[in-house]
Amino acid sequence: MTTVLPVATAAGVRRAAWREIYSDRWLFSGAMVVNMLAAGAGLLMPLLLGRIVDAVTDTPEHAALATVDRLALAILVVTVAHIVLLRYAQLLCYRFGERAAARIRERFLDRTLALPGSMVEHATTGDLITRGTADVNAVVLMLRSMAPQLFLAAVQLLFLMVAVLLLDPMLGGSGLATLTVAVFALRSYLRRAEAAYLWQAMSAGQVNEAVITTVQGARTVEALGMDRSRIRLADSTIAASRQARLSTLRLRTRLFPVVEIACALPVVGVLVLGGWLHRNDMIALGTVVAAALYLQRLIDPLNLFMMWLDQIQSATAAFARIEGVALARSPGADPVSSAATEPADARIVCADVHFAYGSGREVLKGIDLDIRPGERIAIVGPSGAGKSTLGRLLAGLDAPGRGSITVGGVPIAELAPDRLRRQVILVTQEHHIFRDTLRENLRLAAPAATDAELTAALSAVGASWATELPDYPDTLLDGRHQLDDARAQQLSLARVLLADPHTLILDEATAMLDPTTARDTERGLAAILSGRTVIAVAHRLQTAHDADRIAVMEDGRIVELGTHTELLARRGSYASLWRAWHG
Structure with a gap:
């Protein structure tokens, strides 16, 4: 589309x-x-x-x-x-x-x-x-x-x-x-x-x-x-x-x-x-x-x-x-309400959400989900279940075809762009590093950030290597100091911490990292973002294990919702995924 x-x-x-x-x-x-x-x-x-x-x-x-x-x-x-x-x-x-x-x-x-x-x-x-x-x-x-x-x-x-x-x-x-x-x-x-x-x-x-x-x-x-x-x-x-x-x-x-x-x-x-x-x-x-x-x-x-x-x-x-x-305006956005209405809180509510790309078949089919402020929730399921699509809708990048997704009573997709970025940020495995200094690459998210705050953000995502670069934090990220995908992804996560949103959506945000580094990075993020809402589209089930609740998706629907222990006890879809994950 x-x-x-x-x-x-x-x-x-x-x-x-x-x-x-x-x-x-x-x-x-x-x-x-x-x-x-x-x-x-x-x-x-x-x-x-x-x-x-x-x-x-x-x-x-x-x-x-x-x-x-x-x-x-x-x-x-x-x-x-x-x-x-x-x-x-x-x-x-x-x-x-x-x-x-x-x-x-x-x-x-x-x-x-x-x-x-x-x-x-x-x-x-x-x-x-x-x-x-x-x-x-x-x-x-x-x-x-x-x-x-x-x-x-x-x-x-x-x-x-x-x-x-x-x-x-x-x-x-x-x-x-x-x-x-x-x-x-x-x-x-x-x-x-x-x-x-x-x-x-x-x-x-x-x-x-x-x-x-x-x-x-x-x-x-x-x-x-x-x-x-x-x-x-x-x-x-x-x-x-x-x-x-x-x-x-x-x-x-x-x-x-x-x-x-x-x-x-x-x-x-x-x-x-x-x-x-x-x-x-x-x-x-x-x-x-x-x-x-x-x-x-x-x-x-x-x-x-x-x-x-x-x-x-x-x-x-x-x-x-x-x-x-x-x-240019978002498709279906109401410029009056988006400019004038302020969310009452950070609570996200999905009510009977349906969505299709263009005129194709529906990808999401009647999603109902209530995400409390400060909650850590994981979205899991097989490939093609609609996990990433739901993440995009929760981030306001698309509007539901039917139903609604609101934050504090306001449709997320109708928030003004600058307000939306303060409310929710989607982090995927796609990232971009500008040919500029490390300091300026990080300050894109927080122009007034001090060097101490930059260092703290890098440390939180396990990027201690950055402080060892020559002329840190004024190292020019060019051909001599070109970052590989894993380090570039850590730099993107550090930007997220500096932006300090109310809600963070992670969709394969640590996919470029090895499992040990990814787990350490996710735990560091969870500690730093304590009190913030974190929604993780989990492809590694170990991430789901640490969440407050887990939403299991199949064929565009949420088929199970609960804690790790509760879902294992039900012996349903999540239990099958967990057994397959552990061989």
Whole structure:
């Protein structure tokens, strides 16, 4: 059962963009002012050149030379000012882009870490990875490289259009009118582009998902002879991605020729109309030259927009996917109750719990279980009985299909992610060690923990080897000090102790440890977590022996419940498991 992460609407993307501008409004305002000054300086050059043409054609030779010299010096000064202002405007825009990119990266990471556990579990790996890598990089590229250039081009384009209209309304208006062809072509493109580029981004995520899951399960694929089916899946996702890219390519190939022709028409039109007006003494030649130069300079910003158009659409679609992470919620969660309701205590009650993955058969069938605060309970049973599934539901990673699982009267799956982590933590044999110091790896669970608290947590899980590492606790866990699975699992358990949850669920949490170390670690955990609720999905029955109560599961149901002594006396399923465990 997978969940597709949401995508923000166009309005949501606009709000997010405005939020970035407002966050750094003074720098953005400064960049806008300098851009306008640079564009204004650029407008003077064609105007001065037109004055030179008028001076040469309408002024006596001896006076024309002096006028041309003055105008040429003015052009030189304006050119230097234009270059300086342009470079400074680019600097301010790049600075704004880098700051905004940093904020977006940090916000995406914060939102991803704040996602409900069930959402992370059911979201496809490829989609989440693509949003955090390719999509973030596309937005960063837009802010860092495209946005400064496009902002400058937009200001220049606006100023040039205003200037040509002020120079001569009839001449300028006739030239700009021919640009309507490009406007209509662009509108037609934009109507189709958003969906096409979202499809392209989603198909890239599907390719990543197919490749990543195949690589991660390579041994299983080889053992079960699934290589051909996985190759067919990869081929189909690549083919879909190719079709998505071809669809955006077709949109661009229809648009670009039309815009290129439309950009050349204004200059041609102004020269033809301006030549006729000048011949009939209705306009000065310098005005025609200046108008033609203004319209000629429109081509540069328009070409820049066309050059970046593909990346703009890709970045917009990527931004929508990044912002969509903030809209993700647990399936079936009630955002009002989860945010406002606080559990009355740590008592966990399962009432007639049914659960199935997707549309498949039920894995849990009417589970009733009352777990008292501070109780140590073990869940045992044969493989496929539903033990791990029940552990996931007790941890709030999934919500029951029918029935309820509550803690202190509140549905566990509806607790806000940060509140849920303080209430209950699920520890499995899966773990991750970051390439950072031992101290920072442990402080993920408790940022304010002291070195003494770190040492105590490591000692409690039998990880005394950690204190012998060089530069402890600032040892860098990289290639030189890479931890094996057993030590990494101990480090994960130490994190749990530092997090200090009300309820701890252990599902094969000591599977990587040898039996003696595992038993010592479990006893150490029990001593440290005295007074806390501990639920152990027990694959080693010795763990069940030490529990206050044992729940025996078969075929998705709890068939026995009691202490070790009571269940042995009943001579039922648990007694059979115990005899098999001891040979």
